[in-house]
Each structure stands twice: as structure tokens, then as C-alpha cells.
Amino acid sequence: MVNLNTVRPKNGRDYYIALGLEGSANKLGVGVLKHPLLPQHEDGDLSFNCHAEILANVRDTYITPPGEGFLPRDTARHHKNWCIRLIKQALKEASIVNPSLDIDVICFTKGPGMGAPLHSVAIAARTCSLLWEVPLIGVNHCVGHIEMGREITKAVNPVVLYVSGGNTQVIAYSEKRYRIFGETLDIAIGNCLDRFARTLRIPNAPSPGYNIEQLAKRCANKETLLELPYTVKGMDLSMSGILAYIDSLAKDLFRGNKKNKTLFDPKTGEQKVTVEDLCYSLQENLFAMLVEITERAMAHVNSNQVLIVGGVGCNVRLQEMMQMMCEDRANGQVHATDERFCIDNGVMIAQAGLLQYRMGDVVKDLKETVVTQKFRTDEVYVAWRE
């Protein structure tokens, strides 16, 4: 049995408060989370239902001009500029007057992610920890997503599809680890969409993937689909070839290369395919691959619940397709969250960090707070689950 109340809250209170700092990519997020101290958590596998209360969830995204991606150096500078302001704003929203008395633990993203942005946020976390004399916790970003998704949707033991700009994984829990059953062999799905958005030179605000989704919705001819490579390999998938191919199509389209028979009619020279068609075909193809590997994993581990997390998880079309797949399986259920929790945020780091803290896992020396760009989901020992 798991006892989530091993470490008692500070100053004899009956609740825990955690501050979460996230900055592994171009989003800087600060969240304040409250867990009540409940007797049923003393024994039982209830980590999916902590009755968490979100006191603050603020985020600032570093947005680049159309056609450009975010570079580590510039992103780190953005995070350094905004970190203090966001922490102050979050504390104000959460009505925390004296952080050294009220906050139990400070959680920050240890990895995986881009080195420079991770580092700038870790420095802020260390500074706050020393300033307020509050313990620190380094959190795995992927585990943060999973734990937040479970807390919000109350999914007990789902197969997790984690889709974001840097990661594409199908994960299921088994014996104290979140095990990776399938993943991308090259680039992540969000990366694929972002880079295609760059080729199309569409705006990066609010996010490139969202703009592709809107373009795809406007596709006039949904019956015909451009044929793209379909690269599922067992429970893994590969997306770099699809990106290279659709990129070349988009470039030919902009250049008006009439020799390309898929885009232009060879006799009349009339344009057959629009940008909207390209977006629609890309989405349909990529998401079909994702749903297929998820279904394989579900059959493999005998589960009927799916939880979609990560930035791409906001995509309504992906949620719709997953829903259809689950309806065809016995008692299938889909759990998804909205953009507040799907997209990187500080609260999810606080949630996973607080669970770690309640199991007694804290940083004892600042040496342990070194961030790492490579940090596999299955490296984390999940003490808070059966």
C-alpha cells in the first residue's frame, strides 16, 4: 500500500502547497497547487485523485515571427526576462504573502528539454529555494504531463499517448515505472507540424499546430486525400519522411512548379491542391498513425482507457479520432484535457513534484539539481503508485 502522507505539511497545516516552474521549451509556466491532507491517502492507490486545487496557473510563451523556430539562446533569454515577474504574479494570484512560511516545496523541470531554457529556470528555482529555505524537487517533464492528466480526468490506469513538440510516446504503467511501449524513431509529431507551419510561413501564435488545425478545418475537398507515406513500425512510428515529402510539395506549390503532377493538372496547368488540402492530409495521416499505435498498445496491455496529454493533445480532430477508436473497443474511454493543462504549464510540474515530495523524495544537495536534456520517462521510479 502506498502512503501519500509520509511527509507532513509544513507548520502543522492540513494542506500542502507546491510551486511549479516549467521552462523546457518555449513556454514558461509557473503554477501554484494545493493538496489537502486526507486520511484516505494513507493507504491506497489514490494518486490519481488528490483533490488538487489550482491556486495559480500563469504562462508566457516565447513566440517567434512566421517562418522561424525558437532558438535555445533566445528562448533562455525570454525565460530569464520573465521568470521573476511570472513567479510574483503567480504568488499574488494564489494570495501567498510569505512564501517561506506557506510553500512546502519548489518543483522545477529537470528534463527532458532544451538545455539553455531548462538551465535558466533551474537557476530561478535554486535561488527561490535558498532565499525562502524551501526544499527543491527536480521533475521529469513527461511524468508531469501524465500526473496532471490523471488528476484532471481521474483516469485510474490509462494507456497514455504523450504528443508534444519534443516527444511522441505511448506509455503504460507497470511495476513502478511508466514504460514506453511505442515512440517515434526520429522527430516528434509537434516538431513535424511546427516545421511544416514554418514552410507555410503561417503565424506561430497561439501555436503553429493550432493554425494548421484551423487551416485543415477549412479544407474544401475532404473526400480526396493526398497520398503520404504511412510509417508505422510495430508500436513505433517515423515522421521525418512524411515531413520531407509534404515540405517538398508545399515548396513546389509556392513556386508554381507545373511539372508536379500531384499538384497541377498536366494538361491544363490548373492547380489541383490548396494549402488547406495539404494541412488536412498531413493531419489525417499523422493522427491515423498515432491512433493505430495507441490501439496496439491497448490490446497489448489489455486496457480500455486512453489519456491524451501534451500540446498536440489539444487538437480536436485527434481527440475525435481517438474517441471513434475507443467506441469500437469494449468499454473504451478517452480522457483529454484542454489547453490549460495540455500545453506545458507550471501546475503539472507542481503536481508530479508534490507527489514525489509526499513520498519523501527531496533534493538533498544542490548538485542534484543539474538539468539534463535527455531524461527518459521510464527512468523515474514511480513511488506513488501501486
Place this chain on the structure above:
Amino acid sequence: MSQDIVKKISSCLGPNIPIESVAQGAEAVVFSTTVHPYHPNAGTDKKYIVKYRPPKRYRHPSIDQALTKRRTLGESRLLSKLYLIEGLNVPKLIACDPYNGCIWLEFLGQELPNGNGFSNLKNFLWMYASKGYNPHDNVVKETLHAVGQQIGLLHWNDYCHGDLTSSNIVLGKVKDGWKAYLIDFGLSSTSNLVEDKGVDLYVLERAIMSTHSSYADDYNAWLLEGFSQVYQSQGSKGETKLKEVLNRFNEVRLRGRKRSMIG
């Protein structure tokens, strides 16, 4: 299983073919029937397997049709080639309808004695691990040798199964023992890469460890003995190839799935 799928397959098989569901995987549904697809006088004492890939509502119809056709056809081609290899036991391909995603196969296996279920390797090993049986019985050892030989033969001919588990191996009773058949070639491919073969063996080892954990060490050792026999019987060339495969197998085992992610 949803009634929908049964309706769909009935509509593409026609009205006169009774079907009974056997198993459901992620991609395909397996049925059994007593009617031969194009030999009406074959009699009803024989059983046949119909493997059906139902259309998936979630993906675009054009993706779905292309995939179903490609996969059904690929599996059928592979099966027909494998059937010609001497000594290799795979189900006989009877008919194939790539546009509807149906494959007809010969029915293999039977019921195990004393209500121990269908005679795949999983149930067989569970039966011998249960009360009243001896898990180290000579029959078990010989059967696992036979299974290992089948896998060895597959690899020696440069094919990889892709999804080796104890439920994808069917046993058929012969006079004084069990004959092993490999089934479900949905993820199979031709490959002469040592890596693919090593991964194939690793997948099987993991499957045995997770489903038959108490005696997994013995089982795996026996399987590997059978596997090695095939290569060793091919002389010195076989010996070198065997060494390559087994070395890579050990490498894969050490590596596990600890690939690091970049990007």
C-alpha cells in the same frame, strides 16, 4: 466484440457461411468456419480460419482502404512463400480477398485435454505448470525444442516474424508428441539483418518471461537449443551465422529499450 464487425464480415462473405469468433487483436479479428470458400463439396468436418481486418472508422477511408489492401496482400504473399519452405510449419493459405481484408487459412490445433483450452503454446505451458503435471516433463522440453527449430528455420531462410509470443505458436498433436506451427504473420517481413533476428529472439524471451515467469529460464534455454540446432546442422557457415545472431541477441538484451531521445 461489437455486433457491427460481425455484420460487416458477414456482408462480404455472403449469407451461407456461418462464422464463430475466436479472437480479437488490435488490427484484426479471427473467426472460424466450417465452409470451404471455393470447394463446396469439401464437407463440413473440417474447420477454417478467417482473419478479417475490419475497416477503422477513425481513419480516412482512402488511408484505410490502402492499408487494408497492402497489409492483407503482404501477409498472404509471405504466408504462401513460407508454406513452400521444407520443414517449416505454417498454416496453408486458402483464399485471400485484399480489398475486403479477408484471409482464409487452414485451421490448426485442437482443444487440450481436461479443459485446458486451445492448444497454443501459452495454454500448453500453463497446463504443464498446473497441478498434476510436471513442468520439466520431457514432452515440454521436446515441444520447446520443436518450437525453437521452427523459429530457427524461419530465420535461416531470412524471414522475421515480428511478433513472437507464446500465443502465436500453435501445437498440433502427432503420434508421440506435439508439432509446432507459427501463426500470425501480420508484422512479419523478409530480412537478412542480424539486428532484426536478434530483436525477434528478444521479443520472444520477454514474452516468455512475462507470461511463464516461474520456469522462464528453462523454457528459454530449451527454445534456444532448438533454434541453434537448425543453424548447427548447416555446417560451419551455419555456426558463424549462429554466433552472429546470438551475439546480437545478447547485445539487444543488454540494450533493452534504453534508446535515448533527441529532438
